[in-house]
Amino acid sequence: MKIQYASYQETLSFLQQAMSEHPHLIRLQSIGDTWEKRPIMLATVSLDVAYADQKPALLYTGTIHAREWIGNELAIKFVKYIIENYRFNPKLMNALTRNTLYIVPCLNPDGFEYSRNHFSFWRKNRRDNGDGTFGVDLNRNFDSNFRKNPDTNSNTYPGPAPFSEPETQAIKAFVELHPNITVSLDYHSQGNVFFPAHKFNHEVEIEGTDLNVLCANMNAEIKKVTGRQYGIHRGKPPANLIRGSGREYYYAKGILAVVVEVGTQNIPDYMQNMAQSVAENIPALIYALGEAINYSSLAPKRVEGFTISSIAMHSVSLEWRYQANVDVYFEIYRSERNKNTCNEQTLVAITKSTFFTDVQLKSGQHYFYNIRAVDKVTKIKSPFSPEIRLKTQLANDEFSLTVFASKTDVGYLGENYTAKNKEHFGYNSMFIGVNIKRGICYGLVRFDLTQLPSNAALRSASFSLYPMNRVGAKVEKYGHWSIDIIDNDALDDIYDYQKVKNAKSLFSLGYTIESDKMTQGIWSKWRFNGVERTGLQAYLNRQKQSGKSWLILRLKGPTTLPLGSDSQMMQFDIGYGPFGSGLHYRPSLELIYTKSEQMLTLVPEVLHTIYPEHVVANKLASGFDEHGLIVYGQMAFSSQSLPAPDTTVITQAYLQLNNSNKLTTNKDIRFTIELVELNDVNYVSVKQREKIEYIGYEISHEQLADKNSQHFIFDSYSRQALERLHSENKPFYFIIRATAASKANNLLIDWYPAGHALQAKLVIHTISRRKYPLATPTDFTLTNEAKQLKLSWKNPDHADFVGTFVVRNRFHPPKSPFDGVKLYAGKDEYTYDRFGHEHIAKYYSVFSYDDVPNYSAPTSLYYSNNQVISMDELNDDLPSEIEDEDMFLGDD
Numbered sequence: 001m002k003i004q005y006a007s008y009q010e011t012l013s014f015l016q017q018a019m020s021e022h023p024h025l026i027r028l029q030s031i032g033d034t035w036e037k038r039p040i041m042l043a044t045v046s047l048d049v050a051y052a053d054q055k056p057a058l059l060y061t062g063t064i065h066a067r068e069w070i071g072n073e074l075a076i077k078f079v080k081y082i083i084e085n086y087r088f089n090p091k092l093m094n095a096l097t098r099n100t101l102y103i104v105p106c107l108n109p110d111g112f113e114y115s116r117n118h119f120s121f122w123r124k125n126r127r128d129n130g131d132g133t134f135g136v137d138l139n140r141n142f143d144s145n146f147r148k149n150p151d152t153n154s155n156t157y158p159g160p161a162p163f164s165e166p167e168t169q170a171i172k173a174f175v176e177l178h179p180n181i182t183v184s185l186d187y188h189s190q191g192n193v194f195f196p197a198h199k200f201n202h203e204v205e206i207e208g209t210d211l212n213v214l215c216a217n218m219n220a221e222i223k224k225v226t227g228r229q230y231g232i233h234r235g236k237p238p239a240n241l242i243r244g245s246g247r248e249y250y251y252a253k254g255i256l257a258v259v260v261e262v263g264t265q266n267i268p269d270y271m272q273n274m275a276q277s278v279a280e281n282i283p284a285l286i287y288a289l290g291e292a293i294n295y296s297s298l299a300p301k302r303v304e305g306f307t308i309s310s311i312a313m314h315s316v317s318l319e320w321r322y323q324a325n326v327d328v329y330f331e332i333y334r335s336e337r338n339k340n341t342c343n344e345q346t347l348v349a350i351t352k353s354t355f356f357t358d359v360q361l362k363s364g365q366h367y368f369y370n371i372r373a374v375d376k377v378t379k380i381k382s383p384f385s386p387e388i389r390l391k392t393q394l395a396n397d398e399f400s401l402t403v404f405a406s407k408t409d410v411g412y413l414g415e416n417y418t419a420k421n422k423e424h425f426g427y428n429s430m431f432i433g434v435n436i437k438r439g440i441c442y443g444l445v446r447f448d449l450t451q452l453p454s455n456a457a458l459r460s461a462s463f464s465l466y467p468m469n470r471v472g473a474k475v476e477k478y479g480h481w482s483i484d485i486i487d488n489d490a491l492d493d494i495y496d497y498q499k500v501k502n503a504k505s506l507f508s509l510g511y512t513i514e515s516d517k518m519t520q521g522i523w524s525k526w527r528f529n530g531v532e533r534t535g536l537q538a539y540l541n542r543q544k545q546s547g548k549s550w551l552i553l554r555l556k557g558p559t560t561l562p563l564g565s566d567s568q569m570m571q572f573d574i575g576y577g578p579f580g581s582g583l584h585y586r587p588s589l590e591l592i593y594t595k596s597e598q599m600l601t602l603v604p605e606v607l608h609t610i611y612p613e614h615v616v617a618n619k620l621a622s623g624f625d626e627h628g629l630i631v632y633g634q635m636a637f638s639s640q641s642l643p644a645p646d647t648t649v650i651t652q653a654y655l656q657l658n659n660s661n662k663l664t665t666n667k668d669i670r671f672t673i674e675l676v677e678l679n680d681v682n683y684v685s686v687k688q689r690e691k692i693e694y695i696g697y698e699i700s701h702e703q704l705a706d707k708n709s710q711h712f713i714f715d716s717y718s719r720q721a722l723e724r725l726h727s728e729n730k731p732f733y734f735i736i737r738a739t740a741a742s743k744a745n746n747l748l749i750d751w752y753p754a755g756h757a758l759q760a761k762l763v764i765h766t767i768s769r770r771k772y773p774l775a776t777p778t779d780f781t782l783t784n785e786a787k788q789l790k791l792s793w794k795n796p797d798h799a800d801f802v803g804t805f806v807v808r809n810r811f812h813p814p815k816s817p818f819d820g821v822k823l824y825a826g827k828d829e830y831t832y833d834r835f836g837h838e839h840i841a842k843y844y845s846v847f848s849y850d851d852v853p854n855y856s857a858p859t860s861l862y863y864s865n866n867q868v869i870s871m872d873e874l875n876d877d878l879p880s881e882i883e884d885e886d887m888f889l890g891d892d
Contacts (some may be wrong), residue, residue, distance in 0.1 A: 002116060002120070002267070004270040004271070004274075005069050005072075005073055005116070005267075005270065005274075006072065006073065006076055007113070007116060008038065008072075008106055008109045008112055008113050008116075011041075011072055011075075011076055011105050011106060012039070012041055014076055014079075014080075015028050015041060015043050015079070015105075016028060018043075018079055018080075018083060019043070021083075022083055023049075024047070024048060024049060025045060025046070025047065025049055025082070025083070025086070025096075026043055026044070026045050026049060026079070026083075027043070027044040027045075027049045027052065028041060028042075028043050028044075029041070029042055029044070030042075031104070031170040031171065031173065031174045032166050032167070032169060032170025032173070033166060034108075034109050034110045034125065034126070034166055034167060035110060035125065035126055035127055035128070035165075035166060036109075036110045036126055038109040038110060038113075039109075040104065040106075040107065040109060040166075040167060040170045040171075041104070041105070041106075042102060042103065042104045042174065043079060043101075043102075043103045043104075043105075044100060044101070044102055044103075045079065045082060045096070045100070045101040045102075045103060046096055046099070046100040046101065047086070047093070047096045047097050052100040053100070053178065053180060054180070055098065055099055055100045055180060055293075056098070056099050056100070056180055056182050056292040056293040056295070056296035056298065057099060057100040057101070057102055057178065057180045057181045057182065057183075057292055058099060058100070058101050058102070058181070058182070058183045058184070058185065058288055058289045058291075058292045059102045059104075059175070059178075059181045059183070059184040059185070059250070059255070060075060060078075060101065060102065060103040060104065060184075060185050060187070060285070061104045061107050061171065061184070061185075061186045061187070061246065062074065062075045062103075062104065062105050062106060062107065062186075062187040063105070063106040063107060063108055063112050063187075064107040064108050064138045064139050064167075064186065064188070064246065065108065065111070065123050065124075065137075065138075065139060065188060066108050066110075066111025066112050066114060066115040066122045066123055066124065066125070067115045067120060067121045067122055067123055067266045067267065068187075068188050068189040068190075068266055069112070069115070069116075069189075069266070069267050070187060070188070070189045070262045070263060070274070070277060071105065071106065071107075071186075071187035071188065071189075072105045072106040072112065073274065073278065074187055074262070074277070074278050074281055074282075074285075075103050075104075075105030075106075075187075076105060077278045077282065078103070078281075078282055078285055079103065081282050082096070082101075089286075091286055091287075091290065092286050094290065095286055095289040095290035096289070098290070098293045099289050099290065099292040099293050100180070100292075101289055102174075102178070102181065104171065107138065107167055107171060108124075108125050108138055108167055110125050110126035111123070111124055111125045111126055111135065111138075114126055120266075120267060121266065122135070123135070123137060123155050124136055124137050124138070124155065124157065125138055125165060125167060127159070127165060129152040129157075131152055133152040133153045133157075135157065136157055136158065136159035136164065136165050137154075137155065137156045137157055137158060137159075138165055138167050138168055138246075139186075139242075139244070139245050139246055140156050140157070140158035140159070140242070140243065140244035140245065141158055141159045141162065141163065141164060141165050141168045141244055142162060142163065142168055142172075142244050142245060142246050142248070142249035143162035143163060143244070143249065144243065144244055144245060144246075144247075144248035144249045144251075144252060145200050145241075145243040145244065145248065146158060146161075146162040146243060146244040147243040147244060158243075158244050162244065168246070171246065172249070175249075175250065175253060175255075176253075180296070181250075181253075181255055182255060182256065182292045182293075182295040182296050183214070183255065183256045183257075183258075183288060183291060183292045183295060184246075184247070184250040184255050184256070184257045184258070185258055185259075185260055185285070185288060186246055186247055186250075186257070186258070186259045186260070187259075187260050187262060188259055188260065188261050188262070189261060189262050189263045189265065189266050189268075190261055190262070190263050190264050190265055190266055190471060190474075191231070191261035191264070191469075191470055191471045191520070192228065192229075192230045192231065192261065192262065192263065192264065192470065192516070192519070193230055193231035193232070193233050193261045193470065193519065193520050193521065194215035194218070194219070194230055194231065194232045194233070194258050194259070194260055194261075194521075195233055195234070195247070195258065195259040195260075195261065196208075196211035196212065196214075196215060196232070196234050196257070196258050197211065197247045197248055197250070197251035197256075197257040197258065198234055198241060198248065198251075199248070199251070199252075200241055200243075200248070201837045201840070202835035202836065202837060203810060203836065203837045203840045203842070204234075204810065206302070206383075206386065206811075207256060207383065208234075208386065209370060209384040209385065209386050209387045210256055210295070210383050210384050211234075211256055211258065212232055212338075212339050212387075213341075213342045213370065213384055214256060214258065214288065214291060215230070215232045215258060215339070216232060216339050216340055216341045216342070217287055217291075217341050217342060217343055218230075218260075218284035218285075218287055218288055219232070219284070219341070220341045220343060220345075221280075221283035221284040221286075221287050222280040222281065222283070222284050224283065225276075225279050225280040225283060226276050226279070226280045226516070227516070227517075228276075228280060228516040228517070229516070229517050229519050229522075230260075230261075230519060231467070231470065231519035231520035231521040231522055232339045232519070232521045232522055233468075233520050233521025234521065245259075247259050256295055260281070262277045262281060263277045263476070264470075264473060264474050264475060264476050264515075265474060265476075268476070272476075273476050276476075293380055294372075294380060294381040294382065294383065295383055298378070298380055299375075299380050299381065299382050299383065300326065300328050300373040300374070300375050300380065300381070300382040301322075301323070301326075301373070301382060302372075302373075302382050302383045302384070302385055303320050303321070303322055303330065303371050303372065303373050303382065303385040304320065304321045304322065304385070305319070305320050305321040305812065306318065306319075306320040306369075306371050306385035306386065306388060306811075306812070307319060307320070307388065307812045307813075307815060308388060308390060308815040308816055308819065309355065311390055311391075311392060311393060311815075311816060312392070312393055313361075313363040313392055313393045313394070313395055313396075314359065314360060314361050314362070314363060314392065315357055315358060315359045315360075315361060315392075316357070316358045316361060316367065316369075316390060316392065317355065317356070317357045317358075318332070318355065318356050318357075318358070318369060318371075318388065319354060319355040319356075320354050320355075320371060320385065321354060322354060322373060326373075327375070327376045327377065328373040328374055328375055328376060328382075329350055329351065329352050329373070329374055329376060330349075330350070330351050330352070330353075330354075330356075330371055330372070330373055330374070331347055331349075331350055331371065331372055331373075331374055331381070332347070332348055332349040332350075332351065332356055332358075332369065332370070332371050333346045333347055333348065333369065333370040333371070334346060334348045334358060334367055334368070334369055335367070335368045335370075336365065336366065336367060336368070337366075337368065337522075337523065337525070338368055338387075338389070338522070338523065339521070339522050340368065342370050342372075342384070361392050362392065363392055363393065363394055363395040363398060364391065364392060364393070364394045364395065364398055364400055364460075364592050365391065365392050366389070366390070366391050366818065367389075367390055367391070367392065368387055368388070368389050369387065369388040369389075369390075370384050370385070370387050370388075371384065371385050372384050372385070385811075386810075386811040386812075388819055389816070389818050389819045389820070390816040390818055390819055391816065391817075391818045394592065394852065396649050396651075396720075396769075396771070397594045397595075397649050397651045397767055397769065398459060398592055398593070398594055399453075399456070399592070399593050399594065399595070399769065399851070399852050400590070400591070400592050400593075400852070400853060401449075401451055401452055401590075401591045401593070402588055402589070402590045402591075403447045403448070403449060403451070403588065403589045403590075403591070404447075404575075404583075404586045404587070404588050405445045405446060405447055405574075405586065405587055406426075406448070407425070407426030407576050408425055408426055409425070409445065409446035409447070409448070409494070410425060410426065410430070410444070410445045410446070410574045410576070410586070410587055411424040411425030411426060411427065411430060411443070411444060411574065412424050412430040412431050412432060412441050412442060412443045412444065413441065413442050413444065413495070413496075413497040413500050413501075414431070414438040414439055414440075414441045414497070415438065415439025415440045415441065415497060416437065416438055416439035417438060417439075418497050418498075421495050421496075421497055422495040425495065426574070426576045426577065427574075427576065427577040427580075428574070428576070428577035428578070428579040428580050429468060429469075429571050429572060429573055429574055429577075429579070429580065430443040430555070430571070430572045430574055431443075431472075431569055431570075431571055432481060432555050432556070432557045432569070432570050432571075432572065433472070433473065433479065433481070433557030433558050433567075433568050433569035433570055434557065434558050434559055434560065434561055434567075434568055434569065435472060435561075435566060435567035435568070435569045436561075436566045436567065438569070440501075440559045441557070441569065442497075442500055442501060442554055442555060442556055443554070443555030443556075443572065444494055444500055444552065444553070444554055444555070445463075445552070445553045445555070445587050446494055446550055446551070446552045446553075447550070447551045447552075447553075447589050448549055448550065449540065449543075449549045449550070449551055450549040452540065452549070452591065452593070453593075453595060454544045455595050455596040456540075456591075456593040456594075456595060457537070457593055457594050457595065457596065458533050458536060458537045458540075458591060458592070458593045459592045459593055459594060460527070460528070460533070460590075460591070460592045461527075461528040461532075461533055461536055461589070461590070461591050461592075462525050462526060462527045462528065462589075462590050463483065463509070463525070463526045463553060463587070463588070463589050463590075464523050464524070464525045464526075464587065464588050464589075464590065465523070465524050465525075465526075465555075465572050465587050466523055466524075466572060466573040466581075466585045466587075467518060467519060467520045467521070467522070467524055467570055467571070467572050467573075468520055468521070468571055468572060468573040468581075468585075469520055469570070469571035470518055470519065470520045470570055470571070472567045472568070472569035472570065472571060473515050473518065473567070473568050473569060473570055474565060474566070474567050474568060475515065475561075475562055475565050475568050476515070476516060477514065477515055477516050478515055478558065478562065478568055479514075479515050479557060479558025479568050480512040480513060480514045480515065480557075480558070481512060481513045481515075481518055481555065481556065481557045481570060482508055482509070482512040482513075482555075482556050483508065483509045483526055483553050483554070483555055483556075484505040484506075484507070484508050484509075484553070484554045484556065485505070485506045485507055485508075485509075485535070485536065485539065485551070485552070485553060486500075486503040486504060486505055486506065486552050486553070486554045487503065487504045487505075487506055488543065488548060488550045488551075488552055489546075490503055490504045491503045491552060494552070500554060503552075503554065505554070506535065506539055507532060507535045509526045509528065509532060510526075510528075510529045510531075510532055511526070515558075515568070518570055520571075536551075539551075551589065555572075557569070557570060572587075573585040573586075574586060574587060575587075582835070583822060583823070583824075584821060584822045594651075594767060595767045595768070595769070596767070597651055597652070597765040597766065597767055598765070598766050598767070598768075599763065599764070599765050600641060600642065600763070600764045600765075600766065601761050601762070601763050602637045602638070602641065602732075602761065602762040602763075602764065603637075603754070603759060603760070603761060603762075604620075604635045604636060604637055604754060604759070604760055604762075605636050605637060605638050605731070606618075606634075606635070606636045606681075606754075607619060607620040607633075607634070607635055607753065607754050607760070608620075608633070608634040608635075608681050609621040609622070609631060609632070609633055609634075610631065610632040610633075610634055610681065610682070610683055610686050611625060611629075611631055611683070612625065612627075612629050612683050613683075615681055615682060615683075618753055618754055619750075619753055620633045620634075620635065620736070620750070620751040620752070620753060620760065621633055621748045621749060621750045621751065622671060622736040622737065622738050622748065622749055622751075623663075623669070623671075623738045623744075623747045623748035623749050624669075624738060624740065624744045624745055624746065624747045624748070625745070625746070625748075626745055626746050627745070628743045628744060628745045630737060630738055631738070631748060632683075632686050632735055632736065632737055633735070633736030633751065634678075634681060634686065634733070634734070634735055634736070635733070635734045635736075635760055636731045636732065636733050636734075637731060637732040637734075637762045638731055638732075639722075639725060639726040639729065639730065639731065639732060640729075642726055642764070642766070643766065643768065645723065645726045645727040646727070646770070646771055646772060647768050647769060647770055647771065648723070648726065648766050648767075648768065648769075648771075649723070649766060649767050649768075649769045649771065650714075650719045650722050650723055650726075650764055650765070650766055651719075651765045651766065651767055652713075652714075652719075652764075652765035653713075653714040653718070653719055653722060653762070653763065653764045653765070654696070654711050654712060654713045654714060654762075654763050655673060655695060655696075655711070655712040655734065655760065655761070655762055655763075656709065656710070656711055656712075656760065656761045656763060657673075657709075657710050657712070657736075657751050657760050658708050658709050658710075658751065658752050658758040658759075658760075659704050659708055659710075659749050659750065659751055659752075660708075660750045660751065660752055660758075661748075661749065661750045662701070662704065662705040663701040663704070663705070663747050663749065665701065665744070665747055667740055667741065667742060667744050667747070668700065668740065668741040668742075669700065669701040669738060669739075669740050669744060669747055670698040670699065670700050670701070670738070670739050670740075671698060671699055671700075671701075671704075671736060671737070671738050671739075671749065672694055672698040672736075672737050672739065673694070673695040673696065673712050673734055673735070673736055673737075674689075674691050674692070674693070674694055674695065674734065674735045674737065675691075675692040675693050675694075675695055675718055675721055675722075675732065675733070675734060676689045676690060676691055676692055676733050676734070676735050677689065677690035677692065677733070678690075678733040678735075686735060689735060692718070692721045693715070693717055693718045693721055695712040695713070695714055695718055695734070696711070696712035696713045696714075697712075698739070701747075701749070704749060709758075722764070723771075732762065736751070769852060770800055770850050770851070770852055770854055771854075772854065773848070773849075773850070773854040773855060773856040773857070774796050774798050774800060774801055774848045774849070774850055774854070774856050775796040775798070775848065775856060776796070776847075776848060776856045776857050776858065776859050777793040777794060777795055777796065777804055777846045777847070777848050777856070777859050778793065778794045778796075778859065779792070779793055779794040780792070780793045780844075780846050780859040780860070780861055780870070781793070781861075781868065782844065782861060782863055782868045783868075784838055784866055785832075787838055788832050788833070788834055789832065789833040789836050789838060789863065790830060790831075790832050790833075791806060791823070791824075791830060791831050791832070791833065791844060791846070792829060792830040793829055793830070793846050793859065794829060795827070795829055795848065796848050796856075800850045800851065801827075801848060801850065802827075802849055802850050802851050802853065803825055803826045803827050803848075803849055804824070804825070804826070804827075804828075804829075804846050804847065804848050804849070805817040805822070805824070805825045805846070805847045805848075805849055805855065806822070806823040806824040806825070806831055806844065806845070806846050806847075807819065807820040807821065807822060807823065807844070807845050807846075807847075808820050808821045808823055808833060808836060808842055808843070808844055809821070809842070809843050809844075809845070810840070810841070810842045810843065811843075812843060813843045813845055813858065813860035813862070813871055814843065814844075814845040814858060814860070815845070815858060816855075817845075817847045817849075817855050820843075820845075823844075838866070839865070841862070841863065841864035841865070842862075842863055842864075843860060843861070843862050843863075843871075844860065844861055844863065845858035845859065845860040846858065846859050846860075859871075
């Protein structure tokens with residue numbers, strides 16, 4: 001296995017030969033010497049390399065940790081690919097024409113050779129520490145929050161001082177002399193995950209979206225090759241962040257910096273796994289190289305003020321600001337999940353305008369929007385604006401319920417920890433899969449669905465879980481993770497390993513996630529398909545009948561290990577415990593449902609047949625008189641018998657009419673029904689009527705002859721019109737009107753009169769649901785108490801009040817409860833932002849909600865430098881930033 005990997009000397013020989021054969025493309029230099037006097041070689045790759053330092057650049061660094069050979073190997077293969085393909089690969093040609101690649105295959109030559117020849121899993125460099133120990137962890141030796149550690153024997157010993165090592169001194173000097181570097185990628189192993197940079201707090205900077213999109217688009221290139229998906233995981237601030245790393249040093253210099261953890265082993269099987277890792281990462285590197293120019297001084301400025309204008313059931317309106325005299329257009333991207341790509345597959349609009357309405361959206365659906373400006377001439381793109389996150393309004397007949405498991409109802413059970421399994425609930429995270437230490441482990445999440453009405457009819461269901469660490473899944477493409485719905489009646493103790501293991505499965509959710517698709521840092525969502533949703537509905541109905549309300553999910557992973565492997569284990573956040581990441585990382589079940597309908601049958605209060613010269617009461621006919629003039633039928637139904645308009649949703653409506661005669665004619669006579677506004681019952685008023693909408697479709701006299709009973713079904717617009725008329729306490733007026741292709745005389749259809757068993761009927765199906773939001777919370781204030789930001793407000797006083805929803809967003813006032821980080825939801829009138837940095841400006845919004853939930857308009861404020869400004873007073877030009885939802889658990 002090892003001999004297939006290039007040695008450091010073989011790497012240098014390859015680069016030297018490449019430069020000698022392609023002097024216009026490649027330049028080679030030493031940027032310093034190691035303790036053992038090996039040169040630290042850096043290759044500059046660009047078309048017309050003499051001008052390379054004048055172009056925006058990507059910095060590639062590899063194998064800063066000695067045992068992580070992927071960095072060196074990928075560098076060699078990438079340079080080789082460039083040499084062999086740049087002449088005819090247009091993407092690569094364009095990237096090398098506009099950008100420069102600085103590539104350091106191995107930043108730790110001494111440690112790398114020591115790992116190759118003596119101790120495979122050696123991590124550090126080969127500094128003589130003078131006490132019998134050797135080595136400094138070079139990725140803890142930068143000055144980015146350097147932390148001293150006296151334990152020189154530690155694998156992560158950071159050295160006596162920042163930049164004490166010749167390797168870190170060398171890359172520091174190079175970076176400082178090359179301000180054209182805009183993107184840096186530091187290649188490590190293991191974990192199949194991108195780790196974007198951070199700034200050691202719980203607040204994301206303006207580049208947070210840029211970093212996520214860069215990783216997501218690289219991920220898309222990886223997926224094209226092998227189908228594998230890498231995670232995107234930013235760190236778990238403010239504690240447990242890696243200190244002294246190169247990534248944060250580069251980021252502090254204004255460079256978009258990312259660590260890329262490749263593979264699931266430090267030194268994998270070369271032919272099977274290493275070759276795949278190389279093949280999938282080369283297209284991703286080409287993409288990243290092409291992006292360097294978009295973060296340079298040549299790029300257009302970032303779009304400002306990107307925010308939500310309005311949200312409806314099936315549409316969203318967005319707006320933004322941009323300098324008027326700059327010749328750019330805007331690309332808008334939409335996704336249904338966070339940390340997704342911004343590419344041709346998600347591009348939904350190209351516009352010159354500063355506003356956009358996205359239509360044909362799904363109701364009650366989460367959406368994520370991104371925008372960047374594009375120079376019309378050069379096609380250079382700007383950095384991204386902070387991402388907008390929202391949820392469309394529910395359909396008129398829908399309700400939504402998001403349930404989180406309580407602390408005692410979420411955890412894992414380990415085969416080798418049966419006496420301690422109860423302690424695994426509500427504490428830090430779930431381990432699911434198998435390893436030598438814990439044995440086989442199952443996750444368990446129990447949801448209390450007491451809040452779900454007994455007459456709820458499910459429209460959709462999904463379960464969300466946050467994978468926080470996949471480093472323990474050490475075998476490529478081995479095993480899968482799945483979810484069972486298990487029978488609550490067959491499980492009397494959720495903390496008993498054997499009972500959970502053997503519990504009867506009612507059904508499994510429709511797909512499993514294979515190991516190479518199981519990412520960290522990106523939410524995993526299991527959506528119930530139609531069959532599963534029906535099964536869930538039936539199970540919940542049985543539970544309700546027996547007075548129970550539990551839904552139990554069992555999470556399973558691999559249960560065996562291949563020879564020589566010690567772990568195939570995924571770690572998931574549960575949002576509890578000292579290392580859980582809080583409220584918005586808890587596993588959740590999201591349900592959208594409607595309720596059982598009530599049916600009302602209305603009969604007309606009045607009927608009229610309206611002739612040109614007179615009106616006949618209590619008779620309903622329509623057609624043509626002896627002169628060929630239209631005779632109108634008119635019906636009026638009272639809305640008084642309907643329930644209260646503010647809480648009544650009409651889900652279905654139709655008119656049922658029965659005709660008592662037939663027409664004998666060869667003319668094409670058709671009849672339509674209109675819902676109208678009517679001032680008076682006379683021929684002139686009817687001819688001047690205000691039409692609201694046609695009901696159903698026209699019917700011909702032949703259809704009336706064929707079938708006496710006809711149904712005229714209301715469309716969605718007509719149902720809304722009925723609701724409006726109901727809210728205005730107006731009757732429902734209908735006109736029956738005849739049309740003919742040619743002049744017709746003495747042709748009348750008689751409809752049964754009032755009181756007859758076959759008289760006209762208006763059938764309306766309704767559900768009870770609040771249609772309008774509650775009042776907005778008032779008196780929203782913020783105070784700084786012992787370095788914690790306390791938010792207070794006054795809830796609306798209303799019987800339908802369920803709670804308030806508090807959100808933080810650094811870039812703009814949240815206009816949706818989902819556009820930022822959720823801090824609180826409940827009935828209290830205060831909460832604390834325990835992770836918000838007291839010296840960083842940010843926006844807060846508070847929303848009230850009912851049981852639908854309908855969310856009120858927000859009350860918002862701006863916080864900066866201990867000053868709190870109400871949004872009513874706030875100037876739109878104040879600076880702003882946004883929060884991101886990420887954590888860290890890795891080994892970079």
